[in-house]
Amino acid sequence: MANIFPRWSNLLPLKIVVCAGTVAGGIALAFSYYATPKTLAVGYQPSQPIPFSHKIHVDQLGLDCRYCHSFVEVSGHSNVPTGNTCWNCHQHVQQDSPKLEPLHISMNPNHPSYDGEPIEWVRIHKLPDYVYFNHSAHVSRGISCQSCHGDVDQMEVVYQAENLSMGWCLECHRSPEDNLRPLEEVFNFAYDAEDWLTENPMEGVDTTEELGLKLKEQFKVTPKESCATCHH
């Protein structure tokens, strides 16, 4: 009986398995790299209706975070400023800037296309719906804005600096000492732990690591790692 399959086909199943395995493995690797928050979310920098510059307002003018994000210390949400917060200054300052057109439409009754509708800011930092992150719990216990949002004071256009994945959250919940600051320094973007220590020497605290541990001990910070802390 003649051979139906030629000899070269003997290795075919093996080849198929190897190829399929490589492809599947490749896809899995690619997915686990490209489809994670680290790749997808970090650096997200959409353009906003008004090209608001944090660098000008925070770094140059020295506005405190809480001038606009006024409820960050009392609420879970850090609010985006209402139209009248912007208007407080901008009805006097930079009135003619074309960049502020949307604000005029929203706030200035004398503007020809005034409609009183709010400005739609594009959301940058977004956690899934089942995550309940609470800003006030963090900023009133010594975690700075900077720890999660990066150097916003230097950003012309805000982008997402950290990946905000659950693993990233847990890193800090497991060792909060890396990010703890004295409560007075939470909103200070120029904070440097070493400089602070030089100015405010503390007994038994020589390094910035020791400062973190000391603050953790003193504030009695015991971050939870259980699910219900953020998911309910």
Add this chain to the structure above:
Amino acid sequence: MSKRVFHHPDVPADETTVAWRSPGQLDDSPEFREWLEREFPRGAAEMADGEDAETSRRSFLKLMGASSALAGFGMAACRRPESYIVPYTKAPEWVIPGKATYYASSMPRAAGAVPLVVTNFEGRPTKLAPNKLHPDADGTDAFTQASVLDLYSPSRSRKPMAGGKPASRADLDAMIAELAKDPGAKVGFLFGGDVSPTRTRLRGELAAKFSGAKFYQYEALAGDGGRAYGDGAKPVADFSKAERILSFDCDFGSSDPVGKASEFFAKRKPEGNGYKAKPDAESMNRLYMVESAFSLTGGMADHRLRVAPAELLKLAGQIARELGVPEAAGMPAVADDKQLSWIEPLVADLKAHRGKSLIVAGSRQPAAVHHLVLAMNLVLGNLGKGHPFNVVQTGNAGLGGLQELIADIHSGAVETLVMMTPANPVYDAPADLDFPAALAKLKNSIHLGTRTDVTAHAASWHIPAAHYLEGWSDARTAAGTYTVVQPMILPLYPDCVSELELLLALLSDDGKLINGEGAEGAASPAYDAVRKTFAGIGGEGDKAWKSLLRDGYLAGSAYTPIDARPSVDARKDIPEAVKAMEAAGDSLQVVFAADASVYDGRYIDNAWLQEAPDPISKVTWDNAALIAPKTAKNLGIYDEILKLEPVTKALGFIPVEGKYAAVGPDGEGKNRTAPVIELKVNGKTLQFPVIVSFGQAENTIVIPLGYGQGFNEEDDFGRKPQNESHVGLVGVNRGFNAYPLRTTASQLFAGGASVKLVAGKRYPIALTQEHSAMYGRALAREISTIDSHDHKGGFEKQLHDVAKQGPVDSHAPKNISLYKSEDRNGQPLLSDKLHQWGMSIDLTSCMGCNACLVACQAENNIPVVGKQQVAMGREMHWIRMDRYYAQQKDNNFDADNPALIPQPVGCVQCESAPCETVCPVNATVHTPDGLNAMAYNRCIGTRYCANNCPYKARRFNFFDYNKRNPLIKHNLYRGPLGKKDEGGADHLQKNPNVTVRMRGVMEKCTYCVQRLKDAVIRQKQGQKQEALAAGKPSTEMDVTTSTLRIPVDSVKVACQEACPAEAISFGNLLDKEKSSLGRAKKLERNYDLLNYIGTLPRTSYLARVKNPNPKMPDAKFIGKATINIV
């Protein structure tokens, strides 16, 4: 290997209590066994029927096809969707995004306004809680809790109608203006039973403006008992002063309030509220109840006598005569020896407590009974200021009734009628009055209502009414405290008008109807009107007004009692009632009862209420006639009720009885049906499904009212699609309408009924009484304050023995779980040193009223699943209100009058939780502060946890109940192609702090973890404020336990907050005896549910204490209802 079966300990051989949940369990039917042994019945996890399976398969194929076709375009969508943050333009005062604001308001009701604190998120009212600052605050009941859903109801009336057809607002405005400009108009106003001081004031102005104005009042279930106290007067009880209470059919704890019931519940607890005192039987009150069918208050009674409605008057007469009431002299005597032996010690007990006892009658009882009650309280010295019983004058004097209104319409004295009553007179007025005919005779009729019910269609004009959370008003509580009704939101739909706004439009010169907001953002005219009324009562100026808005009430404004004496009418009413009673004789009698879900029919479109099982009968989504087992046997229908029915069909049409049934017969399941009876009374015949009701008087049929308002499909009962537009999806095809049987003379009771079984007809009913039935020993425990012959000792001894009722209770085995309570380093897993949460539920004051169940639904975004899904055991309520009956085997006083014990069961947060160990993905894990947490996003829906839960406290989302409307037929089975809720606004009610769960996810009670987190975080914020206040650098600040631990008893969970009986204590176990919870846990009557299986639950129960009178003939059978389910 066979399944390992856990052996519960043996029931002691001398146990005399028989306990059951359903007739099926009494008969030990295989179906009940199945409920016990399985998490869900067979078939609950399968498709409903072939049709559904087919739709689903097709949808799946369609979707697959569509998705492969779209796959090419798919990649284009691989970009993060843009979402927006939309801040306010002008920030409203007080609103902090993400934080709730709380305002005082109240819900106006006929029995008296319910003072409330309303939770708002960014302007949306989402949750109601009682205003505990208010002197008359009880808790809230299920109706109040569910009323917030009415605001967002998809079937709410939104547009004006003329003659049942949509009409324009301009035409409506023109009609109102015309009426307002005609001072000679013969206009009648029909109000509800609630008392609003502003409305009372405007009534005077209306009478001055319209020379022909007349005023009436109508509530469908009011009865005529109020006549006994005088025009607009009513009794108010002070339970704090009442040590002995005799109630004639008065469900004062729940549906028929006569005063602050929380005082009654406080005196039920031997240790008082807060468990501060030592247990003292003497401090407890004692409740005697005489009624026809179980009410929730009746279930709490120490002694309960069941009598047919006509007999009740005779009994009241006998008691009154023995107390020396002159009016009762000529009344017929009670002949029954057992009843006499019950009355004698009762009368002695009442006489021994002169001035400290209380006798009340249900509002549906005839005037004769109320005359006797007033006279009895007078004789006993209970009447008057500072005494338990008082009569007060409300503002609702000088109002005619429905009969007067109809007479005036026929005589031409009223030509235009403005109907503002929340009742639905075309539907619920007594049949012999023929209200529709009178309505048709009017020149013009205007109906103001939140629903497009039959009256809205029959009237010449219908105006959509604003919800009470949408308009300014005021009200008085039962005791008369002036209480503000503050709007939380502008009307959701712009045409909705409040009662006061309509009256004010009619009073204005130009008749302009201003609703919601005045011109240029000015307040509604109702605001000015309420302020004006308040200025006359509470003083001028902003200060008093602001404190009214903040506190919600005006201190010291309660009614002052009037000097009440039995009126001369008594001599006429009593003999007449006796005559009627004798006419009824021994005939079959019908009681028309308020329904626990829809009340008189007004809540028929409220999905939470419809799905909440009736607290006694456990019927959801329908009504059914209730009948005592013995009467059912006598009438030859008992076997039919319990009969097996063909439940499965071979080849699609041959009925097969037996084990292949998806769910059994009487065991409720999707094939659960009830036989249908034909009830003939007052010359009319109607059909009703019938179920057995324990503890009901013989010869009595109870029919809950309010159903059958609209249908959209043909059924076996000849009900064609009719009146579909009168109800929404929730209320359509619901139950049977009993109102046509009522006449003026027999509004709430009727004698001379006859019953016939309708052969071959059965009606599907979704009954939950067997759902999630637990095995176990001594699930609910009951003790008595007295030592009768076979009680095991006196009160002290019984208290001491509570925790040792089961044989292994006293020596529960050590926890031999593989899962240790310490981690590898020997640190306790429950490591939180600040908070360890716990709960205690007091069965002594719990009456099983469903308030907690609905409050939990509102707080935790629990979906409604619809009748068919409930029938399959898929209801999602996190709190299951178990209701057990228990009877003593040797009870020779009344063997058919069992004790009723309700027991709310939610997740008990076991420290050694069986669910956690079986979850393959760690979706349910323990938190360091003692919660058994659920991570919904991690759950993959294996349901192993629910299978392993001995308390059956877990609920599974078989479908996407939140997104796909379960009330549309077959909708759930269409998967992603199913219809979503359209046009409704239910999503606005959702609590933003709780995840809305999707299909395939397990859920359960988590002790309102969102509230706990909020409280803990709020406490932490204080640290910073403290540092700022001290002026010290934060690094020198002293952070201690007291800085970070929340204050004692400062956080309340939703069920606890709603409870009118303060039966639920919740708190931090580490507060020990400083907290109410800590004290409750220390009590001897504290026990753990299924203690012997070693789960170490955080929720414990307090045994029910009954306080029987040792001289009563049934005393030795009381206080022994300890529930064993074997």
